C-alpha cells in the first residue's frame with residue numbers, strides 16, 4: 342500500500358493545536374493503551390489471533406486501533422496505532438514472543454557485548470522490516486476518515502535496551518544495569534544503534550500518515566538522574582532533533598514520556614519535544630512551575646483511580662483538569678497505560694468528566710478576560 346491516495350480532511354485537530362501551544366476550546370483527551378485488554382472486543386480478537394499477528398496484519402491492527410474510537414465515539418481526541426515498542430528489537434534481528442498473562446519474552450536475549458555482532462543485524466532496513474506498521478498506519482488514517490489524528494510511537498533506546506538484555510520484564514533491571522556499569526562503551530554503542538532505527542522508524546511512520554509521535558521511556562525512572570543524563574537523555578534528544586530535521590516542513594508534534602523520571606522534567610522541556618507526558622508523581626502546579634510554558638503537558642491521573650468508583654474518578658479529574666488549566670498547553674491522559682481489568686464504564690466516565698470540566702474551565706477563563 343502507498344500513502345499516495347490523499348487522506349480525508351481532519352475534523353478534530355484539538356490535540357495537534359494543544360501540542361503546538363495554540364489555544365483549544367477544551368482540553369483534548371486520549372489514553373495510553375486505549376486499544377487493549379480492558380475492551381471486550383479486543384479480548385475477543387485475541388482469542389482468535391496472536392498479539393504480534395495482530396500487529397503484523399494491517400487489517401487487524403486497523404480494526405483494533407479503531408475499537409476505542411468507535412466505542413467512545415466523540416469522546417477521544419486521538420487514536421494511537423496498535424503496535425508495540427518491541428517491534429524494534431524484532432526488526433534488529435531478535436525474536437520476541439508475547440506470552441498471555443506473562444508479557445513479552447525474548448528466548449535469546451543479549452548477554453555479552455559481543456552478542457551485538459551475532460544476535461543483531463549489522464544494517465537494519467526499516468522500510469522493509471517494519472513496512473507492516475507503515476501499511477497499518479496508512480490504512481488506519483483512511484478508516485479514521487479524519488475523525489481524530491493518528492499518533493505513531495516508538496520505545497526509547499534505554500527502555501528497548503533493557504528489554505533486549507533482560508529478555509522480558511524485570512523488577513530490578515540488574516542485567517541491563519550491569520551492562521551500563523561494566524560495559525559503558527558497548528552500552529552506548531547499543532543505544533546508538535537502537536536510536537538510528539527509532540529515527541528511521543518514526544520518519545517512516547509520519548510519511549505513512551502518523552500526525553503526531555510519542556516516545557515511551559517506560560523504564561526511565563529506573564535510572565538515577567546521573568545515569569539518565571548519560572544513558573537516556575542524549576538519545577531522546579537525538580530522536581527529536583534528527584526526526585524533525587529529516588522531516589523538515591512535514592514534521593509533526595512529538596511527545597516524550599519518561600515514566601518515573603520526575604527529576605528530568607526541566608531537561609525534558611528543552612530537548613526538542615513539543616509535549617512532555619507526566620506520570621502521577623507530579624502535581625500540575627509543580628510541573629507548570631518547572632516547565633514554564635516551554636512544552637505542552639500531558640497526563641497524569643493514576644490509572645488505578647479508575648478502580649475507585651465514580652466519586653473518586655470525578656474528584657481526581659476535577660483536580661487534574663483544573664490544576665493544569667484546560668485551554669492552553671494541556672492534553673488530558675492517564676499517568677501510564679490503562680490496566681486490563683478497568684471497567685469500560687470507568688473509562689467512559691473519565692472521558693466524559695474531562696470533557697465537562699474542560700468546557701467549564703474554558704468558559705470560566707473566557708469570563709475572566
Ligand SMILES: Cc1c2[nH]c(c1CCC(=O)O)Cc1[nH]c(c(CCC(=O)O)c1C)Cc1[nH]c(c(CCC(=O)O)c1C)Cc1[nH]c(c(C)c1CCC(=O)O)C2
Pocket residue numbers: 372373374375376377378387392421422423424425426427439440441442443444445494510557559678
Ligand atoms: C513497555 C511497553 C510495551 N509496549 C508499549 C510500552 C510502552 C508503554 C508502557 O510503558 O506501557 C507500548 C504499547 N503497547 C501497546 C500499544 C498500543 C497502542 C495503545 O496505546 O492503545 C502501545 C503504545 C499494545 C499492547 N502491548 C501489549 C498488550 C497486551 C498483550 C496481549 O494482548 O496479550 C497490548 C494491548 C503487551 C505488552 N507490551 C509490552 C509489555 C510490557 C506488555 C505486557 C504487559 C501488558 O500486557 O500490559 C511492552
